[in-house]
Amino acid sequence: MKITDISNNINEWFSGAGPHCDAVISSRIRLARNLDGHKFLSRCSDSEKTEILNLLKNVTMSLQIGDNVSYVSVDEASSLDRNLLMERHLISRGHALGKGPRGVVLAHREFFAAMINEEDHLRLQVLKPGFQLNGCYEQINSIDDRIEKQIAYAFSTKYGYLTACPTNLGTGIRISVMLHLPALKMTGQIKKFLNAARAMNLAVRGLFGEGSEAAGDFYQLSNQVSLGISEMELIKQFEATLVPEIIDYERQARQKLLEDNSQSLDDKVSRALALLRNAHLISSQEALTLLSHIRLGINMREHMGAETPALKSLCGLIPRNVARSEFIQTINRLFMLTQPAHLQINHGRHLDPTKRDALRAKIIRSELGGESRQ
Amino acid sequence: MKITDISNNINEWFSGAGPHCDAVISSRIRLARNLDGHKFLSRCSDSEKTEILNLLKNVTMSLQIGDNVSYVSVDEASSLDRNLLMERHLISRGHALGKGPRGVVLAHREFFAAMINEEDHLRLQVLKPGFQLNGCYEQINSIDDRIEKQIAYAFSTKYGYLTACPTNLGTGIRISVMLHLPALKMTGQIKKFLNAARAMNLAVRGLFGEGSEAAGDFYQLSNQVSLGISEMELIKQFEATLVPEIIDYERQARQKLLEDNSQSLDDKVSRALALLRNAHLISSQEALTLLSHIRLGINMREHMGAETPALKSLCGLIPRNVARSEFIQTINRLFMLTQPAHLQINHGRHLDPTKRDALRAKIIRSELGGESRQ
Numbered sequence: 001m002k003i004t005d006i007s008n009n010i011n012e013w014f015s016g017a018g019p020h021c022d023a024v025i026s027s028r029i030r031l032a033r034n035l036d037g038h039k040f041l042s043r044c045s046d047s048e049k050t051e052i053l054n055l056l057k058n059v060t061m062s063l064q065i066g067d068n069v070s071y072v073s074v075d076e077a078s079s080l081d082r083n084l085l086m087e088r089h090l091i092s093r094g095h096a097l098g099k100g101p102r103g104v105v106l107a108h109r110e111f112f113a114a115m116i117n118e119e120d121h122l123r124l125q126v127l128k129p130g131f132q133l134n135g136c137y138e139q140i141n142s143i144d145d146r147i148e149k150q151i152a153y154a155f156s157t158k159y160g161y162l163t164a165c166p167t168n169l170g171t172g173i174r175i176s177v178m179l180h181l182p183a184l185k186m187t188g189q190i191k192k193f194l195n196a197a198r199a200m201n202l203a204v205r206g207l208f209g210e211g212s213e214a215a216g217d218f219y220q221l222s223n224q225v226s227l228g229i230s231e232m233e234l235i236k237q238f239e240a241t242l243v244p245e246i247i248d249y250e251r252q253a254r255q256k257l258l259e260d261n262s263q264s265l266d267d268k269v270s271r272a273l274a275l276l277r278n279a280h281l282i283s284s285q286e287a288l289t290l291l292s293h294i295r296l297g298i299n300m301r302e303h304m305g306a307e308t309p310a311l312k313s314l315c316g317l318i319p320r321n322v323a324r325s326e327f328i329q330t331i332n333r334l335f336m337l338t339q340p341a342h343l344q345i346n347h348g349r350h351l352d353p354t355k356r357d358a359l360r361a362k363i364i365r366s367e368l369g370g371e372s373r374q
Numbered sequence: 375m376k377i378t379d380i381s382n383n384i385n386e387w388f389s390g391a392g393p394h395c396d397a398v399i400s401s402r403i404r405l406a407r408n409l410d411g412h413k414f415l416s417r418c419s420d421s422e423k424t425e426i427l428n429l430l431k432n433v434t435m436s437l438q439i440g441d442n443v444s445y446v447s448v449d450e451a452s453s454l455d456r457n458l459l460m461e462r463h464l465i466s467r468g469h470a471l472g473k474g475p476r477g478v479v480l481a482h483r484e485f486f487a488a489m490i491n492e493e494d495h496l497r498l499q500v501l502k503p504g505f506q507l508n509g510c511y512e513q514i515n516s517i518d519d520r521i522e523k524q525i526a527y528a529f530s531t532k533y534g535y536l537t538a539c540p541t542n543l544g545t546g547i548r549i550s551v552m553l554h555l556p557a558l559k560m561t562g563q564i565k566k567f568l569n570a571a572r573a574m575n576l577a578v579r580g581l582f583g584e585g586s587e588a589a590g591d592f593y594q595l596s597n598q599v600s601l602g603i604s605e606m607e608l609i610k611q612f613e614a615t616l617v618p619e620i621i622d623y624e625r626q627a628r629q630k631l632l633e634d635n636s637q638s639l640d641d642k643v644s645r646a647l648a649l650l651r652n653a654h655l656i657s658s659q660e661a662l663t664l665l666s667h668i669r670l671g672i673n674m675r676e677h678m679g680a681e682t683p684a685l686k687s688l689c690g691l692i693p694r695n696v697a698r699s700e701f702i703q704t705i706n707r708l709f710m711l712t713q714p715a716h717l718q719i720n721h722g723r724h725l726d727p728t729k730r731d732a733l734r735a736k737i738i739r740s741e742l743g744g745e746s747r748q
Contacts (some may be wrong), residue, residue, distance in 0.1 A: 263732055267654035278648035280641035280684060310654060358637055 003072070003081045007345045010309045011127075012109040013086055016332040018130015022299040023247045025178040025207075025218065025311075028089075029136040029146055029235075030125040032163045032172035032226075036152035040164045041100075041117055054118050057105060059150050060122075065143060066107030083341035087208055089127065091115055112142045112143065119164045120172075131243060133175060133235050133268065141231075154246040160227070162257060170227030174175075175234055175242050178207065182217040182296040183253035186260075186268065190219075193246060200242075205287065208339060216335075217289030217296075243365045254296075258306050266310030269297035277368050278369065287338045287364065294331050330367050337363060377446070377455045382717045385462055385501075386483040392504015392708040396673040397621045399552040399581075401591065402463075403510040403609075404538045405518055406500040406546035406600075410526035414472075414538045415491055423475045427490050431479060433524050434488045434496075439517060440481030447477045454724065457715035461582055463501065467491055486517065493538045494546075496521075505617060507549060516603075532599070535583050542602035549608055551617050552581065556591040556670040557627035559633075560642065564593075567620060571595055574616075581662065582713060590662030590709075591670075595620075625678075628670075632680050638683030642669035647688065653744050655731040661712045661738065668705050706740050711737060 013026040014067055014341040027078075034040065036051055061069055073096060074082060091104050095118040102117035116121040124147075126140040151178070154162040161172040168174070184190045197204050207218035223234055257265045272293035282290075297314045300306040304318045344351050347359060387400040408414065413428055435443055448469055450458060456470040465478050467493040476491035489497040498521075500514040528536040535546040542548070558564045571578050581592035595617070597608055631639045646667035649656075656664075671688045674680040710716055712734045718725050721733060 102385055263654055263728070267735070270652040270654055271649060273654035274648035275645060278644040280644055352636075361641070 003077070003084060003345060006072075006088065006090075006106075006110075007084055007342055008331070009109065010333060011336065012111045013089075013127040013129050014332055014336060015129045016295075018128060018132055020131040020247055021129065023180055023250045023302045024243070025180055026127055026129055026133040026177040027131055027133045027136050028125060028127045028178070029133065030176070031140060032120045032145070032161065032168040032174075033122040033124065033147075034154040034162055035121050038121065038154075040151075041119065041121065044100075046100050049117050052121050053101045053103060054116070055151065056116045056122050057103060059147055060105040060116075062150075063143065063146055065112045066109070068108035068167045069102055069105060070108075070285050071105050074098075075100065075102050079182045080341050080344055084339075084345050087336065087339040089339050092118060092121055092123075107111065112139070120168070130162070130175065131247070133177070133239050137231065137235055151360060158325055159315055166227075167224060167260045168226055170233050171229075171234070173226050173231050173234060174222055174239055176220050176222040177238060178218060178220045179243075179246060179250070180218055180292065180295065181246070181250050182292050183257050184250050186257060186264070187250070187253045189253060193249065194219075201225060202242075207335070208284075212247045215285050216292035218288070218292065233308060254300055254304065258300065258304065258308070262306075262308045265297075266308050268293045269314060270310040272297075273368070277365050278365070281354070282338075282361040282364065284338060284340055284360065285359055287334065291331055291335055291338075297330065334364060334367060377451070377719060378647075379444075380462065380464075380480075380484075381716055383459055383483065384703070384707060385710065386485050387463075387501040387503050388706055388710060389503045390669075390702055392502060392506055394505040394621055395503065396677040397554055397624045398505040398617070399505055399554055400501055401505055401507045401510050402499060402501045402550040402552070403507065403514050404497060404548045404550070405514055406494045406542040406548075407496040407498065407521075408533065408536055408538070409495050410528045411497065412495065412528075415493065415495065416538065418474075420474050423491055426495050426645065427475045427477060429525070430488070430490045431477060432501060433521055434479045434490075434498075435702060436524075437520050439486045440483070443479060444484035445477055445479050448472075449474060449476050454718055455573050456713050458713075461710065461713040461715050466492060466497075468492055469669070484512070487582040494542070505621070506741060507551070507613050508737050511605065513608055540601075541547065542600055545603075545605050547600050547605050547607070547608060548596055549612050550594050550596040551612060552592060552594045553617075553620060553624070554592055554666065555620070555624050556666050557631050558624050559591045560631060560638070561627045563623070563627060567623065568593075575599065576616075581709070582658075589659050590666035592666065600681040610645070612746050628674055628678065630676065632674065632682070636680075636682045639671075639674075640682050642667045644684040646671075652739070653735045655728070656712075656738065657731055658713055658734065660733060663707055664708065665709055667710075672702055672705065678681070708738060708741060 009214055015236065018024070035052060035055070041049065043080060044052070044241065057071060061071060071190065072085065074085070074091060077085070082091065085091040085104065086093060086096050088110060090106055090110060090113045092115065095115050100117065106112065106115040111127055113125050124140055124143060125135045126143070128136050129314060143218070156162055160170040162171055163169050181193070184193055187272070194204055201224055203224050204223045205220045206215050207220070259353065272290040276290050294314070297311050301311045301315065340356055343356050351359060389483050392398070409426060409429070413422065415423065430443060435445060446459065448459070448465060449458070456465065459465040460470050461466060462484060464484060465486045466489065469476060470610070471479070472492065474491065478490065479488040480486065485501055487499050498514055498517060500517070502510050502512045530536055535541050537546055537600045555564060555567070558567055568578055573699045575598055577598050579594045580589050584725055609632065617714055646664040650664050650668070653675040668688070671685050675689065701734070711720065717730050717733055725733060
């Protein structure tokens with residue numbers, strides 16, 4: 001498949017839909033698996049890696065997950081293409097920068113992806129919009145079972161699934177929830193949340209790039225340990241207490257913003273839209289932050305019925321030729337389309353950072369009906 | 375007179391007109407004078423101060439400078455009124471914060487003001503828009519002569535005019551030129567200019583407040599010594615070399631911006647207008663900076679015929695019901711109207727900083743035809 005078939009698509013998990021989508025972007029479950037009777041990758045020759053790749057590629061593609069499953073060879077992809085796959089959360093930084101035969105099998109609209117020869121032989125992931133870890137687990141569990149009918153995984157009755165790194169040993173599961181917490185950020189309470197997460201041994205990352213700082217008020221929360229706790233217990237922790245509590249704090253912060261500081265909220269939302277519609281140079285970090293404020297504004301109007309002047313005009317400001325639901329989709333799509341690799345691939349060539357900033361601004365202006373579209 | 379008669383007026387020196395008005399806001403000459411046969415103020419009792427005040431008030435008002443000369447008693451004015459006079463450059467911080475009987479005589483549209491009982495008995499100033507020091511000197515010299523016909527100044531044939539502080543001794547003259555140097559700022563060359571000015575023993579201040587940091591790319595340049603150099607020599611220094619050189623640097627920087635970095639210029643101008651028309655909270659510092667970028671945009675279009683997309687749309691964006699020349703006047707007026715004391719006096723009462731930021735944003739939005747005027 002061509003990479004541009006991916007770059008112009010909307011990925012389902014960032015569609016702005018799903019349960020609790022006012023504060024949760026997406027839920028993701030990933031399983032780490034290795035083949036029985038094969039060495040871990042660090043000890044494999046390239047020909048052994050090719051053998052593993054072909055076997056796992058054939059098995060996962062044969063399952064026909066979704067309408068239109070496809071394969072991308074990561075070792076043959078350009079660095080720009082690999083960056084695009086990372087931006088879409090289809091491969092990890094390790095997979096992008098790794099060596100030797102490796103690839104990714106992915107379902108149409110990207111709710112499912114299988115990295116082959118990343119750190120482990122196989123890394124399965126299911127990604128869904130909003131907060132729905134049970135749904136993710138159900139689906140990935142069924143995929144995992146269907147694969148296991150065709151091949152034998154490396155498994156120990158004592159340790160569980162064997163993995164290249166001990167942090168993945170046991171269930172091999174990693175649960176991640178991508179949260180959108182702009183009100184906790186605006187009200188200065190985000191540090192408390194970050195400290196609490198760290199104290200619970202959870203990892204917090206940003207929206208783009210595994211090592212990235214949280215930008216645009218997006219925070220991905222994941223477990224770091226998969227040994228000594230069952231999949232269901234871990235999911236229950238996230239589903240029943242951890243994430244609902246954070247969602248609750250964020251909603252309270254939004255309510256408080258509305259009651260005590262609606263002028264500051266209006267200021268942020270109005271400025272964000274004004275800059276997005278008028279800037280001529282815009283970095284990916286700034287775009288994330290501004291789009292995040294628009295997303296907050298839309299959600300506060302939709303989910304809380306907030307009626308401040310700026311939130312009312314936010315809807316009034318939607319360009320005449322664009323329907324309201326389309327506008328929300330546009331905002332969501334822009335998060336992805338304005339990332340560096342997306343920009344360059346959709347433009348057809350490499351661009352230096354200043355040219356990217358100019359192109360990013362131009363795309364946003366044109367999508368949001370900016371005042372000066374030249 | 376009532377202070378609101380001043381606060382709603384346009385002061386001539388900030389009208390955006392005059393020679394070299396693309397880079398020079400205003401020219402100002404101030405003379406420090408003391409009465410012969412009277413002590414310096416630090417040694418005067420209040421009754422002696424009252425005597426001096428009445429004498430100098432009567433003399434300066436009798437000259438009928440301009441159409442409509444008026445007097446404000448500074449010691450009887452509220453602190454808000456005193457701040458307004460400072461924002462309009464009619465009195466100094468020292469005069470505002472001082473003690474005892476004191477006041478200011480001022481001409482309509484404020485091209486002339488006489489502070490009485492500031493640090494010296496009399497401080498005369500003439501302020502004109504653009505770069506016209508000779509014009510200022512001619513006028514202040516004639517006023518000074520007319521006063522001297524009625525009273526005797528403290529004068530020594532050895533030292534010249536005697537003043538309370540030795541830095542004003544001699545001619546008692548201070549020359550100030552208010553420059554607008556946004557391109558030197560954007561291109562990072564402003565530090566070079568500031569260092570050179572300091573090396574020449576010149577003082578550099580901002581647009582508002584004697585001790586204020588330069589904000590909004592406005593820099594007031596003044597001499598610090600008035601002994602051992604004649605008025606004409608000093609004016610010649612400013613008129614013939616110093617200021618023309620800076621104007622030239624600024625114009626070169628604008629040309630360079632246009633040639634090498636017009637996207638960044640467009641970005642700054644578009645962002646400024648977008649924020650001014652849409653923000654709901656705006657500090658006086660930010661307002662200055664953003665208005666400064668609009669002023670740069672207008673001037674580059676008017677004086678250099680610059681035709682970048684943002685500069686073209688800047689004119690296209692002028693609200694339909696506003697004429698172009700009016701728009702420039704509006705921008706100039708907003709510099710003054712959005713200062714803290716102006717805001718509060720025109721609003722009729724004291725406001726805390728957040729309420730000021732909201733009112734400032736509202737006034738600007740409404741003046742510039744912002745998208746959300748609520």
